[in-house]
Amino acid sequence: xxxxxxxxxxxxxxxxxxxxxxxxxxxxxxxxxxxxxxxxxxxxxxxxxxxxxxxxxxxxxx
Amino acid sequence: xxxxxxxxxxxxxxxxxxxxxxxxxxxxxxxxxxxxxxxxxxxxxxxxxxxxxxxxxxxxxxxxxxxxxxxxxxxxxxxxxxxxxxxxxxxxxxxxxxxxxxxxxxxxxxxxxxxxxxxxxxxxxxxxxxxxxxxxxxxxxxxxxxxxxxxxxxxxxxxxxxxxxxxxxxxxxxxxxxxxxxxxxxxxxxxxxxxxxxxxxxxxxxxxxxxxxxxxxxxxxxxxxxxxxxxxxxxxxxxxxxxxxxxxxxxxxxxxxxxxxxxxxxxxxxxxxxxxxxxxxxxxxxxxxxxxxxxxxxxxxxxxxxxxxxx
Numbered sequence: 001x002x003x004x005x006x007x008x009x010x011x012x013x014x015x016x017x018x019x020x021x022x023x024x025x026x027x028x029x030x031x032x033x034x035x036x037x038x039x040x041x042x043x044x045x046x047x048x049x050x051x052x053x054x055x056x057x058x059x060x061x062x
Numbered sequence: 063x064x065x066x067x068x069x070x071x072x073x074x075x076x077x078x079x080x081x082x083x084x085x086x087x088x089x090x091x092x093x094x095x096x097x098x099x100x101x102x103x104x105x106x107x108x109x110x111x112x113x114x115x116x117x118x119x120x121x122x123x124x125x126x127x128x129x130x131x132x133x134x135x136x137x138x139x140x141x142x143x144x145x146x147x148x149x150x151x152x153x154x155x156x157x158x159x160x161x162x163x164x165x166x167x168x169x170x171x172x173x174x175x176x177x178x179x180x181x182x183x184x185x186x187x188x189x190x191x192x193x194x195x196x197x198x199x200x201x202x203x204x205x206x207x208x209x210x211x212x213x214x215x216x217x218x219x220x221x222x223x224x225x226x227x228x229x230x231x232x233x234x235x236x237x238x239x240x241x242x243x244x245x246x247x248x249x250x251x252x253x254x255x256x257x258x259x260x261x262x263x264x265x266x267x268x269x270x271x272x273x274x275x276x277x278x279x280x281x282x283x284x285x286x287x288x289x290x291x292x293x294x295x296x297x298x299x300x301x302x303x304x305x306x307x308x309x310x311x312x313x314x315x316x317x318x319x320x321x322x323x324x325x326x327x328x329x330x331x332x333x334x335x336x337x338x339x340x341x342x343x344x345x346x347x348x349x350x351x352x353x354x355x356x357x358x359x360x361x362x363x364x365x366x367x368x369x370x371x372x373x
Contacts, residue, residue, distance in 0.1 A: 019079070030231075030277055030311035033284065040281055042076035042086045046065035058124070058280030059231070059307075060294035 003053040014051075019043030021053070031059035078281055081318035089285050096282045099273050100132045107254035109268040110223065112141055117221035117265070119212055120146040120168065120175070122160030124283045124290045125227030127167055129271055131288060133225060134171045147215050147224075149208050150179040152187020159291040167288070178215050180207055184365050191368060192297060200297030203364055210352060210361035216265035228269040231276040234321040235306045237328045242306075249328075250335055261344050263353035275321060 003010045003021075013021060018034040018041050034041050035054040047053055067086060069076045074088035087095060104110055118133060120126045133144055146168040150157055161177070168175035181187045184207055191203050216224050228236075233252075240249035256267035271279060283290045298304055313320045346352065347359035354360070 028308075028311045028315060030275075030314050033277070033281055039075075040077040040284060042067045043079035043081075044067045044086070045076070048065050051065075056292065058284075058290075058292050059276050059311075060292065060298065 004055070014047055014049040016047060017043060018045045018047065018053075021047060022055070025055065027055065027057075032057045077285065078278070080278075082314075082322060092278075093282060093285060096274055096278060097132065097135075100270050101136065103254065103273045104136070104268075104270050107268070109225075109255060109270060110136075110140060110142055113143070115143045115145070115220060115222045116268075117212075117216045117219065117224045118144060118146045118173070119224060119226040120148050120164045121227070122148065122162070122164030122167070122291075123227070124280050124288075124292070125229055125232075125271060125276070127163060127227075127288055127290065128279050128283050128286075129225060129227040130167060130171065130173065131286070132270065134173065144173050145219055145221060146173050146175040147212060147219070147221075148175065148177045149211050149215075150177055150181075151204055151208065152179060152181050152189055153296060154189055156293060156295055159293070163289055163291060176215065176219065178211055180211070183211055183214075184361075184368075186365075186368050188297070199301055200295075201301045201303070204297070206361050206364055210350075210359070213263075213265055213352060214350075217263075221265060224265050224267045226267055226269055227271055227279075229271045229274055229276045229279050230321050230325060231307065231310070233269070233272045234310060234324040235303055237324050238306055238310065239302060242302075250332055253329070253332060261353050263344070263346060263351075272325070273322075 003013065010025075013024060016024070018036065019029060021034065022029050022032065029043065033056050035056065036045055036047065036051050038052070038054075066075045068074065069088035069091055070085035071091045072088060074090065076086035077089050078092050079086045110116065116133065118126065118130050120130055130144075130146060133142070136142070137144060146164065148161060148164045150161060165175060179187075188200065188204055192200050212224060236252060237249065240246070240252065254269055254272055256264070280290070280292070310321065344353050344355065345357065347354045347362055348357055349362040350359060352359050352361070
């Protein structure tokens with residue numbers, strides 16, 4: 001369905017895992033959480049074309 | 063094919079992968095695990111005892127808000143009195159949303175909440191301090207003012223211990239930064255319970271979240287429905303800590319468990335150091351009366367530099 005990165009829409013990538021998605025987006029897994037269909041997901045969770053994926057940065061400076 | 067993955071401890075869907083522990087956890091097991099680590103850390107460093115009056119350094123960010131919730135929950139089995147203390151640094155657009163969360167969450171838990179501001183005490187907000195100084199490190203002002211004011215506030219309120227939301231990432235970064243800056247004395251004063259300097263002028267600081275990675279605190283907040291504003295301090299770019307954070311996260315991804323190993327190595331080294339070797343001689347600042355190693359404390363010197371006076 002869709003992928004949003006900190007609220008901004010991005011091109012959806014299906015068939016890969018959440019961990020692989022972060023690598024593709026060059027985002028550190030230490031600094032964000034991936035939500036699939038509104039729920040936090042493990043790195044190994046595979047993303048299908050039907051899924052709504054959200055990447056939220058949660059680690060900031062300050 | 064089912065794309066979901068299961069928890070390593072039950073059949074529920076996993077919400078997190080803990081690479082350093084080589085397992086995955088569902089919501090229930092993860093929350094229990096985080097809460098257990100918090101309680102274990104409190105015990106490990108004998109941070110709290112019955113009837114302690116504990117201040118919570120509450121910024122309204124994820125770490126301090128989660129800490130307040132965990133301490134509130136602990137207070138049901140360990141009778142301790144809590145008060146939340148927020149420092150308003152005066153950073154427009156950054157502090158206000160988290161300040162609102164701090165007020166709302168303290169109220170929700172029925173915890174007395176006190177707010178102190180840089181502007182009122184030092185005569186300058188952080189925005190005013192940084193005006194025209196883009197090249198200066200904001201944290202060197204902000205950190206000094208915040209520590210000074212928290213200590214002062216605790217004494218004013220009669221607080222015996224100050225709990226702060228330092229997480230594993232903060233602690234690992236601090237250890238590395240003290241090494242990189244060649245500050246062994248400062249490094250050895252660091253720990254789960256603040257330093258080896260015992261003085262009635264210093265309110266001891268405790269760090270019950272020091273064994274929980276920052277990402278997991280954020281996840282815990284999300285899973286528990288604790289409202290959090292995920293935003294960056296506009297002056298964070300000026301800090302050395304930012305560079306250390308990025309490098310350390312890169313290391314953690316490649317070598318899971320790096321942050322825990324830095325903390326554990328530091329604690330093992332500290333255990334073998336004679337505490338008298340790191341004891342500093344304390345004086346009291348002739349301006350504000352706070353403990354210091356010099357005649358005038360760093361905070362008062364900074365305030366003076368800005369053309370003000372500590373109230």
